[in-house]
Amino acid sequence: MRKTAGGLVPEAGAGAGAGDEAADRAAGDSGVEGADGVVRELPRHWALLLIGAAVVPGMLLFVLGRWGDAPAMQAWRTVCLAITVQATPFLLLGTVLSGAINAFVPERVFTRLLPRRAGLAVPVAGVAGVVLPGCECASVPVANSLIGRGVPPAAAFAFLLSAPAVNPVVLTATAIAFPGHPEMVLARLAASLLTAVVMGWLWLCFGRAKWLRPAVRHTGHQHGRSRWEEFRLGFQHDFLQTAGFLVLGAMAAATFNVAVPRSVLDTFAGAPWLSIAFLAALAILLAVCSEADAFLAASLTGFSPAARLAFMVVGPMVDLKLIALQAGTFGRAFAVRFSAATVVVAVLSSALIGGVLL
Incomplete structure (x- = not known):
């Protein structure tokens, strides 16, 4: 066995039977090709997740009867559908890009573009987010694919955070x-x-490889299969995996929109630090796509510019649907630690930059 960033991997030639069995088990968990060349289906719980996300809300509306026609329920349906429809094209873009990177881009491209030292690769990857349009839904599968292509996780995560926040x-x-x-x-x-x-x-x-789920499908081109077939299978896996979590995040954000009264927002607007913390939390719960959050921030005229800046900085990096997408892709251990740390750093960065520039 040898240790990698994604977990323990059997050494080539060491226990071929056990290695094949382990590879097949891994393939069964991730919906990919096993050691015998057979393409495994996505695990059953992913199918149940997608079916439940699509059917359960409709069943609830049917059972509740007239209450389903109440203004609050209509608003819930509208917000949930709006978030899902708004984010789906960018999720589709991200999974297409992820599959293309995995199937068509040689690993040597990344080793040439990024500095060899991981500490220098991080700011380079962060600046690279400036030139790639996309939202947070697209950045998760792309970052996962970059890790699978040999990019250091620290650099991939810097790109994951910067791409949806600073693109043109x-x-x-x-x-x-x-x-x-x-x-x-x-x-x-x-x-x-x-x-x-x-x-x-x-x-x-401070990061630990054990916090990451061993979700990397494979690195490099697989012999005996065309690159277009690899692209199709990679796209199918990533899209089905992340779409269910996107729907769950949208449902949670819609519930907050309906449940919290407008008067609560006005209570926090007066205190500077409290308003920054409140709008940061609001950005997490509302889960507005990064391409649209500036318009919502501009409408919050009762809050200070620094607080509205925090809303726009935190939202593309940490929100309900993004936490769900990260948990589904990298694992819950990663999502909890990384999201909590990102909120703290984003709030402090917003307060610092806002105090200097605004």
Whole structure:
């Protein structure tokens, strides 16, 4: 056995039968090809998750009868559907990109583009997020694929955080939402990049491979199979895996939108630090896509600019649907630790950058 970032892997030629059996078990857990070349189906609980996410809300509405026509329930359905529809195209983009990276991009490309030292690779990966449009739903499968292609996890996680927060689409939307205030765009760029790089370095120093689920499918091109077939299987696996968690996150965000009264928002607007913490928590619960969150932040006129900046920095990095997607892709141990640390770093970065630029 040898230890890798994704877990323990049998050595080539050491116990072929046991290695094949272990590979088949791993394949059964991840819905991929086993050692015998047979493509395994996605595990049954993923199918149940997707079916439940699609059927249970409808069954509840049917059983509840008239209450399903109440304004609160109609608002819940609208918000849940809006979040899901808004995020699905970007999730689709991310899984397509993930499958393409896994099937078509040679591993040597990443070793050439990124510095050999992981500490230097982290800021390079963070800046790379500036040039790739996408939202948080797309960044999770892409980061998973990058790790599978040999990119250090610290650099992949820096890219995961920066890509949905500082890409051209998001920055343009922020400029439109805050006309005449270019300092808000600059503050969002600086605070988001700072958070992504700091989190990458923190993972490099304190992260543990055992916190990551052994979810990497394979690295390199598989002999006997076309690259297009690899692309199809990788895309199918990633999309089905993440879509169910996206729906669950959307349902949780819709519940918060309906359950919390508007008067609660006004209570926290007066205190500077309390307003920053409150809008950071609100960003996590609302789970608004990064391409649209600037418009919602601009509407929160009762809060300070630093608090609205925190809303825009925290939201693309940590929200309900993103935590669910990370848990489904990397494991709950990773999602809990990484999300909690990211919130703290993002809030401190927003307060620091906001105090200087806004």
